[in-house]
Amino acid sequence: MLALIVRRLLTFIPMLFVLALITFVLSYYGPGDPVRLIMGENWSSDEVYQSLRSEYGLDRPLLVQFGDYLLHAAQGDFGRSYIQRVSVGELIGRALPVSAQLGLAAIILIAVLGIGLGIVAALWHHRWPDAAIGFLGVLAHSIPAFVLAPIVLVTLVLKLKLIATPTGWHGFFSVQTFIAASIIAAGPLLGVIRQTRTSVADVLSEDFVRTARAKGLTEARIIGIHVMRNALAPVTTSLGLTFGYLLGGSIFVESAFSIPGLGQLFFSAIRTSDYPLLTGATIVSAFWIMLMSLVVDVLYGLFDPRVRLANG
């Protein structure tokens, strides 16, 4: 198990290297002169231009800059934001815990609802509850987060007048977090429902389930213990596949609800062409997603001893 984790962690290095190279070169060559971007309207003199250029280290060759960037990035230093003039690492450090909690809330919702609805669909296979769940799943999957957010806002705030406009971060256990997490969870839910439905339906047709029924075990015990133990392993994989979606969803939801997380940072970096912030946020999010998918694979091994043995 430990060897597997170490091996997977080692594959992160070349992937992060390639990603850092691509994003760095693009943000260096792409948008044009960053010094002009920093100066903006306050164009004064060539001397100011040159001093800013050397202050941000932009007068050195590209490869030297990239090497320097990598060395600092490995220590959590991603340079300074062009717009906010503060350290990118600090901005990310402040935003990451918020996004991580929001993501955790969303993944809990996805797991509970996805597995629950998937089991219901499998038990009523090809009958109306199955069809209804399938329909609702596709419906939720088809409404983009940036459309669902205003729909929820208009319904809850304007029509039903249940809550005031939710903005900002109010902690993990709050109505605002629940609403935001539900919107993020709506899209990826479908994959988990379908995976649970398929694997539960497969396990239900196994011989040992018939044996358990013949022994006279209650249906709750059969589903809860015998079926779930065998059906959950592939479901963890499908949960792992949702992490990319969570990040995409959090960009829209955090910007719509003004939640100060990584998605909000990404959103404002794109809108203000803040390339150091954009590059840093991209690399950190990619690392975060890779780390989460490793965690899921480890969990998979814990659920299913066959995988653990095969991977050593």
Added chain:
Amino acid sequence: MGSNSRAASAAPSLDQLSAATQARMYKPRGPWRAAWSRLLRNRMAVFGGLIVLFFVFLAIFGQAIAPKDPLYQNLLRLNEPPSRDYWFGTDEVGRDLFSRILGGARTAMLVATLVTLISAAIGTVVGLVSAYVGGIVDSILMRFADLLLAFPAFLLAAFLNATLRPPIARNMERFATETGLGFLGNRQVVDFVVVFGALAMVGWSGYARLIRSQVLSIRESEYVEAARAVGVSTPTILRRHILPNSLAPIIVAVSVSFGNAILSESALSYLGVGIQPPTPSWGQMINANLDQWRYYPHLVLIPGGVLALLILGFNFFGDGIADALNPKQRKG
């Protein structure tokens, strides 16, 4: 789809083989007919297909049936709710929202078609090269495809759009003035190149993996071995055996990716790095009015609802096609 294999193993010479295969190819195809009737029996798929057809119609004829000029700004009537004059109301600069929505349908369908075609084309070429050249080329291409699959494609596409737009716009303008092809300097064309290019660049990897695995597995089959034994050339094997037999999974992948392409474009436009105004795009309409949702909810809900309806149509239709072509592993 075993018809080709029987023809190949029964025929003693190349002439007869192609004659026999040809004769079979012009006959109605059993499996395709069966899949078609399974699709028509699936009510959700038919429903989705009708929605998609409706939007195809709007994309082609929308400008002709639009009641107003989508760019005309009536500055006396800003942000009006739906009325008899303006069916969907007016937007923040007094344009007719209904006509703008019709224009957005054309953009959305163009994105769905072109992004899917470009990604599938790149993916097919990469997959074929990977499978046939093999060795180091194969592993480099596939590592690269894995890299793209591992990251959220949307993040990379947004990054590409944010960074590559200025240099591409610069170069296309220069190219347009140098060659006299004025349309290349058009802002709308530049937009399309940047957005479609970025989405295709992050979207080809799935197709490449699919094509590669199809080629590798079909190439090892007995009927291809037989065809090779009687001296059929590689291009002919590709065209006559590998292409028809890998068509079903490719169609499934393509049908699923239409909705994703529209979703990605509207998300990019929502972030402000997609299609730029005044070209109508639903995502950008939502973005322009999101901070006004309290006062003018229709400016956010109408483009959002239309966008969700089209994606829903594509998803139902795509799922129906997947079910019809893989009757053994039904999903929903």
